[in-house]
Amino acid sequence: MSPEINLEEQFQARIDAGQKIEPKDWMPEKYRKTHIRQISQHAHSEVVGMLPEGNWITRAPSLRRKVGLLAKVQDEAGHGLYLYSAAETLGISRDEMYEQLHTGKAKYSSIFNYPTLSWADIGAIGWLVDGAAIINQVMLTRTSFGPYARAMVRICKEESFHQRQGYEIMLGLAKGTPEQKEMAQDALNRFWWPSLMMFGPRDEDSPNTAQSVKWKIKRKTNDELRQQFVDITVPQAEFLGLSIPDPTLQWNEERGHYDFGEIDWNEFWQVVKGNGPCNKERLAARVDAWEEGAWVRDAAMAYAEWKEKEKIKKAV
Amino acid sequence: MDQNLYNYLLMLGDNSMILGHRLSELCGHGPSLETDIALTNISLDLFGQVRNIFQYAAKLNDQESSEDSIAFLRNERQHYNCILVEQPNTDFAHVILRQYLFDQFQLLQLNFLLQSKDEQLKAIAAKSIKETKYHIRFSSEWCKRLGQGTEISHNKITTALELLYPFCNEFFETTEVEKEMMERGIGPNLEELRVQYFDNVTTLLNEAGLSIPQTPFRVSGGKHGRHSEHLGYILAEFQYMQKTYPNMQW
Numbered sequence A: 001m002s003p004e005i006n007l008e009e010q011f012q013a014r015i016d017a018g019q020k021i022e023p024k025d026w027m028p029e030k031y032r033k034t035h036i037r038q039i040s041q042h043a044h045s046e047v048v049g050m051l052p053e054g055n056w057i058t059r060a061p062s063l064r065r066k067v068g069l070l071a072k073v074q075d076e077a078g079h080g081l082y083l084y085s086a087a088e089t090l091g092i093s094r095d096e097m098y099e100q101l102h103t104g105k106a107k108y109s110s111i112f113n114y115p116t117l118s119w120a121d122i123g124a125i126g127w128l129v130d131g132a133a134i135i136n137q138v139m140l141t142r143t144s145f146g147p148y149a150r151a152m153v154r155i156c157k158e159e160s161f162h163q164r165q166g167y168e169i170m171l172g173l174a175k176g177t178p179e180q181k182e183m184a185q186d187a188l189n190r191f192w193w194p195s196l197m198m199f200g201p202r203d204e205d206s207p208n209t210a211q212s213v214k215w216k217i218k219r220k221t222n223d224e225l226r227q228q229f230v231d232i233t234v235p236q237a238e239f240l241g242l243s244i245p246d247p248t249l250q251w252n253e254e255r256g257h258y259d260f261g262e263i264d265w266n267e268f269w270q271v272v273k274g275n276g277p278c279n280k281e282r283l284a285a286r287v288d289a290w291e292e293g294a295w296v297r298d299a300a301m302a303y304a305e306w307k308e309k310e311k312i313k314k315a316v
Numbered sequence B: 001m002d003q004n005l006y007n008y009l010l011m012l013g014d015n016s017m018i019l020g021h022r023l024s025e026l027c028g029h030g031p032s033l034e035t036d037i038a039l040t041n042i043s044l045d046l047f048g049q050v051r052n053i054f055q056y057a058a059k060l061n062d063q064e065s066s067e068d069s070i071a072f073l074r075n076e077r078q079h080y081n082c083i084l085v086e087q088p089n090t091d092f093a094h095v096i097l098r099q100y101l102f103d104q105f106q107l108l109q110l111n112f113l114l115q116s117k118d119e120q121l122k123a124i125a126a127k128s129i130k131e132t133k134y135h136i137r138f139s140s141e142w143c144k145r146l147g148q149g150t151e152i153s154h155n156k157i158t159t160a161l162e163l164l165y166p167f168c169n170e171f172f173e174t175t176e177v178e179k180e181m182m183e184r185g186i187g188p189n190l191e192e193l194r195v196q197y198f199d200n201v202t203t204l205l206n207e208a209g210l211s212i213p214q215t216p217f218r219v220s221g222g223k224h225g226r227h228s229e230h231l232g233y234i235l236a237e238f239q240y241m242q243k244t245y246p247n248m249q250w
């Protein structure tokens, strides 16, 4: 038996025993690469996710809502920071990760390629998108890679606050004037299917699942998570008095779950491939912020170096 | 109603509100995640101050009013902020310098308000001043970074300084309302703050390797409701929901 195989067996045994893998521990190259990919894409999603909601900050309808939304979008920036830091422990720099995002090499969650067209979309995103994210992320609090699991614990607390805030916006609209209710229904209509898409392809089209289960990145399959989301969300929509845009949606007594319709997989893959309603704009906004910020980052670096030299001069 | 105190509160609130709005436009577009978070934080603090001030103003008002009716339902001529704070986010240098020039004034003003004869205002100042101290640490550090950083950053902040500095005199042009507030011990003597302000600004600019522009101060009018053309567009966006869907709860 080669020493490499031995190491890999020991490694898997540690994961199986529920131990956390830390950055300095030995790990198979594939484990490292997979985690860099997944954590950085997660970080990019947090950061790109600031854009659709940021779109309504300047037009928020009340001071209370404005402050709530600003704080939420700021939290997402914070999530981006923790996750980039977690990925950096695996030996990739933040600049490299940005580079991958800007060149399209790294993906981010497709949900953020849909436009926010009314204030109600801010409610719908909090309720559905943060809601779907929580389901994924609660699972990830127990993943095998320590820094990722710990980042998730911090992030999940804030995400559930976001979800409640979004639901509360929806509740206000649903119980408001007919115009407000219509706005809420329209937002649900547009965000329902993209939210279901957040759980990824069907299990039979998701080749990575077995490996991910072994490393505890995944404890449930995409379809199981999607089902869980539907089961939680349908009663919430009923409580709002809004209808889910799926005529086939129905409680299945036998399964103890809701049956629901088929996702438009053509749309799903189109958005993944970059042809969604806002892919170009989202990426352009990130690239612009980065490029226009270059002189600022250079200045900060030059100033820090200058300060350092001054300090040494004084010491001498 | 105490009309002069009410109008004074609008002046205070509008400065924070319009600057808070300008900063909120940047959320998600900052040059780095860290600066994005910091600028959003300042925006959040400013809107927090606005809420405190307008909630107090709403109580003073005899007519039915609320923080939101005050914030969202006035026209351009009924806003009393200084013109500096409505200047656009041309680039990061403009954002930082605008912030510093405001923070320096706000700090001196809040310092006085800590001893205001108006108890409510005193309480609001006590809370706000901690935030403002943090804001000015951020903005003055960045002024130095940009001023002493690279040739490009130095040129950019110099351009910003030439545009923005001439607006600063407006802080100290005492209106009738402010005169009365001073006489009642509610608001500061702005002439006294002026000296301190320009001393502090000059010191910081020197540290940042920048010199005071020789451009004369601009004719102003923000505190009388005469604004730059920017404000109308800010309000069109800021008031969009309240104007399109009047009388609704959100």
Ligand SMILES: [Fe+2]
Binding pocket: A046, A075, A076, A079, A155, A159
């Ligand atoms: Fe998040």
Ligand SMILES: [Fe+2]
Binding pocket: A076, A130, A158, A159, A162
């Ligand atoms: Fe969130």
